[in-house]
Amino acid sequence: MSKVTVRIPTALRSFVGGADEVGLEAETVGRVISVLADRHRGLIERICDAEGRIRPFVNLFVDGKNIKTSGGLDTPLADGAVVSIVPAVAGGR
Amino acid sequence: MSEPSAKDRRLAELRARIPEIEPAEALKLQASGAALIDVREADEIAQGSPPGALRLGRGFLELRVEEAVPDKGRTVVVTCAGGVRSLFAAESLASLGYRDVRSIRGGFNKWKNGGLPIEVPRTLTAQERERYARHLLMPEVGEKGQLKLLDARVLLVGAGGLGSPVALYLAAAGVGTIGLIDFDVVDRSNLQRQIVHTDDRVGTPKVESARKALLGLNPAIKVVAHEVRLDSTNVESIFDGYHVVVDGSDNFATRYLVNDACVKLRIPNVHGSIFRFEGQVSVFWPAYAKRRGPCYRCVYPEPPPPELAPSCAEAGVLGVLPGVVGLLEAVETVKVILGIGDPLVGRLLHYDALPARISELTLDADPECRYCREGAVFPGYVDYDVFCSSAGQGP
Numbered sequence: 416m417s418k419v420t421v422r423i424p425t426a427l428r429s430f431v432g433g434a435d436e437v438g439l440e441a442e443t444v445g446r447v448i449s450v451l452a453d454r455h456r457g458l459i460e461r462i463c464d465a466e467g468r469i470r471p472f473v474n475l476f477v478d479g480k481n482i483k484t485s486g487g488l489d490t491p492l493a494d495g496a497v498v499s500i501v502p503a504v505a506g507g508r
Numbered sequence: 509m510s511e512p513s514a515k516d517r518r519l520a521e522l523r524a525r526i527p528e529i530e531p532a533e534a535l536k537l538q539a540s541g542a543a544l545i546d547v548r549e550a551d552e553i554a555q556g557s558p559p560g561a562l563r564l565g566r567g568f569l570e571l572r573v574e575e576a577v578p579d580k581g582r583t584v585v586v587t588c589a590g591g592v593r594s595l596f597a598a599e600s601l602a603s604l605g606y607r608d609v610r611s612i613r614g615g616f617n618k619w620k621n622g623g624l625p626i627e628v629p630r631t632l633t634a635q636e637r638e639r640y641a642r643h644l645l646m647p648e649v650g651e652k653g654q655l656k657l658l659d660a661r662v663l664l665v666g667a668g669g670l671g672s673p674v675a676l677y678l679a680a681a682g683v684g685t686i687g688l689i690d691f692d693v694v695d696r697s698n699l700q701r702q703i704v705h706t707d708d709r710v711g712t713p714k715v716e717s718a719r720k721a722l723l724g725l726n727p728a729i730k731v732v733a734h735e736v737r738l739d740s741t742n743v744e745s746i747f748d749g750y751h752v753v754v755d756g757s758d759n760f761a762t763r764y765l766v767n768d769a770c771v772k773l774r775i776p777n778v779h780g781s782i783f784r785f786e787g788q789v790s791v792f793w794p795a796y797a798k799r800r801g802p803c804y805r806c807v808y809p810e811p812p813p814p815e816l817a818p819s820c821a822e823a824g825v826l827g828v829l830p831g832v833v834g835l836l837e838a839v840e841t842v843k844v845i846l847g848i849g850d851p852l853v854g855r856l857l858h859y860d861a862l863p864a865r866i867s868e869l870t871l872d873a874d875p876e877c878r879y880c881r882e883g884a885v886f887p888g889y890v891d892y893d894v895f896c897s898s899a900g901q902g903p
Contacts, residue, residue, distance in 0.1 A: 422867075425786040425860075435863055461816060472812040476869045484872050499867060501858060503808040504781040504788055506823060507830070508668030508702070508758035 416440035417492045421447060422499040430458035444475060445488035447498055462500060472503040522595040526602070527610045531619040534558075534585045534612045542583035545573070547597045548616065550637070552589060556626040558619060561587070563629070569597055570604060575647045583608045591615040630655060636728070640682055653846045654682060660845045663687040663750040665738065665766055667714040669830030670756030670780045670837065672704035677838040679722040679729055683845070686722060687732040687750060690714040701827035738762050740889035743769045752841050754778045756834065760811035761892040767792060767804035771879045772886050776844050776851075779804065780837040785826050785861040787833035790871060791840050791852040794880040801853035806874035811892055829861055 452459040546561040667690040709717040715733035770777035774795035
């Protein structure tokens, strides 16, 4: 299993006890989602819809690359990979 | 007969070493690839100069010439007003290693009297030279770049947290026309971060308050106030004619209008957004000539419904954060206007203040995007529900 770091956006940190990063072991992005779903109640509903698809106002990046163009939820994770969850943010005032 | 003066002896020396040519020959040489350098002062050049001449100035000639003429083997023709200063300049260029340097006999006066083409270049006034001196010292900006800034028309969507620092710095930089869209009035709770406003202007419209601050900083610029709420009926007519739009709005409805109008009008959309301790910056500009980047909808096709967006009560922000994010937007704006560096097209900078971390994320254009894909027929503007904006209980 690859040890990976998941960066949690400010808006979702309340679901992970305030942490900005979560460490876990997973071989794919999809597995990251299911591990987070098991561990942190309410978090995954903000990221995925009922069918398990990434919501249109959220992007996931592996080492800075959007998973939309690198294999989606099947994107493989190397040891030390950084998975960033980046939701759309509207604020500006 | 008296002894020749030291000046005359020196000129005779120079004439012996530097080939002098007639203006007409200089024009021919220029047409076949020679560099023509006009070393006269700015006030002289303002009266006219040979078209296409490099106006490097005698004082800075040695410091600037290698940037302007990197090839030491290229023929260089130097001119001044009467053909004397150009001899000194030519000798100096030869000593820098330029192998074929010539001077125009009779200088620009003879050039002009001979009926050769001249142009009257647009130049900065003495006041502008003083104000923008630190820009003029950098070859990446220089007089040409400063004139681009003065000619630029930049529209700021929102005169709030992000809009404040952007507006102040763009005004300081000499962006000639700054448009401001905001329908709100200054509230005391804004002043924790919205530094373009002041305590004594609480209760006045933000666009008026900001105009006062910007003209106080730089009275020569033009500030255009649009005191309206942006919607599908007015967005295009307001945006049309601006060169860059800087998005500092505070709600998704406005952000999608900004994107869609910028895509349609091919205007670069300099995006910044903030939440608590976190900010995002990018440049959404599908029409960028050097790289095909995404529009905002390629990245976020639809806004979140209100129940999935952070609640209004959560939407606080560290007062300094919009300063950091807004100034990254201001830098991108200036780069886009000047055409220098690598803009954040296809890249998103993500700043998290608490761990003090900036991450760079790659954004790709969506080839199926309804708004910006090749040959797309514009699908129309959408008025999404506005929630959590300053009209209500928002940030």
